Amino acid sequence: MKVPSSSPGRRERNKQQKLDRITEAADQLFGRFGVDEVTTQQIADAADIGTGTLFLYARSKAELLLLVQNTHYAEAIEAGLLAADDAASPLDAVMALVEPVVECNRRQIENGRTYLRELVFGDPEEPHHRIGLEIIQQVDDAYVEILQRDGRLSAGDAALLARAISAVMFVSLASPAHLQSTDQEVCDDIRNQVRVLLRP
Amino acid sequence: MKVPSSSPGRRERNKQQKLDRITEAADQLFGRFGVDEVTTQQIADAADIGTGTLFLYARSKAELLLLVQNTHYAEAIEAGLLAADDAASPLDAVMALVEPVVECNRRQIENGRTYLRELVFGDPEEPHHRIGLEIIQQVDDAYVEILQRDGRLSAGDAALLARAISAVMFVSLASPAHLQSTDQEVCDDIRNQVRVLLRP
DNA sequence: CCTCATAAATGAGTACATTCATAAAAAACG
DNA sequence: CGTTTTTTATGAATGTACTCATTTATGAGG
Known part of the structure; x- marks a missing residue:
């Protein structure tokens, strides 16, 4: 078991980066086109993640x-x-x-x-x-x-x-x-x- | 062009019957299971109409x-x-x-x-x-x-x-x-x- | 470094509302 | 009646949110 204190670890960093990319992509696309005109696939593509990955970050x-x-x-x-x-x-x-x-x-x-x-x-x-x-x-x-x-x-x-x-x-x-x-x-x-x- | 006054005509009667069947079926199924647990297909089946017909009566x-x-x-x-x-x-x-x-x-x-x-x-x-x-x-x-x-x-x-x-x-x-x-x-x-x- | 366990990522698959090209039925007309 | 026009019915096809079995990456222990 590793001490969780000092370094966040690569796993945590990757997760945070993905969440940031998702948030950014969704904010841009929703703001530009409206939530109904944007598909989850487009957001996933814009955030450069897989189709299903999106739903790990927002259900x-x-x-x-x-x-x-x-x-x-x-x-x-x-x-x-x-x-x-x-x-x-x-x-x-x-x-x-x-x-x-x-x-x-x-x-x-x-x-x-x-x-x-x-x-x-x-x-x-x-x-x-x-x-x-x-x-x-x-x-x-x-x-x-x-x-x-x-x-x-x-x-x-x-x-x-x-x-x-x-x-x-x-x-x-x-x-x-x-x-x-x-x-x-x-x-x-x-x-x-x-x-x-x-x-x- | 026919006078629309006297008889409702077979077409009108059929339409009314279908609407009645749809209303009855939807009322029963929604009441019993809740709107989210019922599919439009089930309602169409219960009303004995085709899949797409339902949407002629309710958009x-x-x-x-x-x-x-x-x-x-x-x-x-x-x-x-x-x-x-x-x-x-x-x-x-x-x-x-x-x-x-x-x-x-x-x-x-x-x-x-x-x-x-x-x-x-x-x-x-x-x-x-x-x-x-x-x-x-x-x-x-x-x-x-x-x-x-x-x-x-x-x-x-x-x-x-x-x-x-x-x-x-x-x-x-x-x-x-x-x-x-x-x-x-x-x-x-x-x-x-x-x-x-x-x-x- | 190697191995195993656990967490995270993935995209093909599913379910379901809705559409649409086509067919069937009814009415209009002669 | 037969023909043409108009209305209505149909279910296969579509679009999309979401799931899940599988794969991949990370970290822990030795």
């Missing part, structure tokens, strides 16, 4: 999309958390979080909708799925914190209201009604709904 | 599920609309609508989730999809009416709040978190969220 095409997109959402949410700190009102704070997520989600609308679809309907046990859920949970947690700032809501009610806001954002982003809308229009639509929810 | 397997389920949801909503009329409070009225839908949706949980998934993410141009959207739009309209009963909300705000309630119901039903829950637990969860939304 499904959906997982591959989550793997690629999670990073982008994490960045968007980081920005949103910062912006929410100096918002004047709870509504503005919520929207400071919503805006970067909307922007991220709609960079490629088809991918954005598929990402949401898989988060809700995919297998929550899959590794990248789990990570995706953790990432959006951060937004929910931030909503709770925002809603409690002025002390008018109990912790329980704040949690429930936060879930409602998340649901509103989810459905607004997923709905085909907004396929042709601008990001701004989607944000405005969400803001209007949240405004009514917050009106105490 | 996709998803459309077939919508075709079969729309009827059930329409019935559930009809019951809900009646019950909502003699509810004491807006919250009770909303829940009178929610309960039959939850019951219908969760008769077979996998089918229920797939139904919601296809309604939101499927092609809204497909005929049965369109009908499904019209059916759930009734629920949304009913929410608007309920919310305006006491006159404390403008029409616009009522519409926005109704959409939020719909979003809450959708996400609560779709979420894997409720895979193991009872119908009652799901209803309670939705009720809690709606209660917070309605608290002015």
Whole structure:
């Protein structure tokens, strides 16, 4: 048995390199053509690996999309958390979080909708799925914190209201009604709904 | 050119019979095994039609599920609309609508989730999809009416709040978190969220 | 260095939804 | 009726995500 401390070993290095190539290839191809227009074979070819190898690194095409997109959402949410700190009102704070997520989600609308679809309907046990859920949970947690700032809501009610806001954002982003809308229009639509929810 | 008035003609009769056989077969098989465990071939065989014929009557397997389920949801909503009329409070009225839908949706949980998934993410141009959207739009309209009963909300705000309630119901039903829950637990969860939304 | 055990990679194979060229049936027309 | 046109039915063929028996690479022990 070898000590796992110092060197990662060639095996580990190879694995990491392959994962990097896969992530890079999938990100490029998905971003360029949309998840439905890209075959797993094309990704495998672009990453220079065998057909089946791909599925050792992501158990499904959906997982591959989550793997690629999670990073982008994490960045968007980081920005949103910062912006929410100096918002004047709870509504503005919520929207400071919503805006970067909307922007991220709609960079490629088809991918954005598929990402949401898989988060809700995919297998929550899959590794990248789990990570995706953790990432959006951060937004929910931030909503709770925002809603409690002025002390008018109990912790329980704040949690429930936060879930409602998340649901509103989810459905607004997923709905085909907004396929042709601008990001701004989607944000405005969400803001209007949240405004009514917050009106105490 | 023949007058289309009097007799339906053998062609029309055959078509109707086939559609009936397809609907019956799909309803049975989906209900028994769940949509993912049934192949379109099995449905075609059960309906005693050719492989390709199925897709003349429903453009996709998803459309077939919508075709079969729309009827059930329409019935559930009809019951809900009646019950909502003699509810004491807006919250009770909303829940009178929610309960039959939850019951219908969760008769077979996998089918229920797939139904919601296809309604939101499927092609809204497909005929049965369109009908499904019209059916759930009734629920949304009913929410608007309920919310305006006491006159404390403008029409616009009522519409926005109704959409939020719909979003809450959708996400609560779709979420894997409720895979193991009872119908009652799901209803309670939705009720809690709606209660917070309605608290002015 | 050699041998064996274990992990990783591979691509031919599978399953299944959907399509499409062709055939059969029905209607229209004389 | 027979002919032509239009609609409907069919199942073999297709495309694609995913699996799995087999091969190959890596590391451990001697």
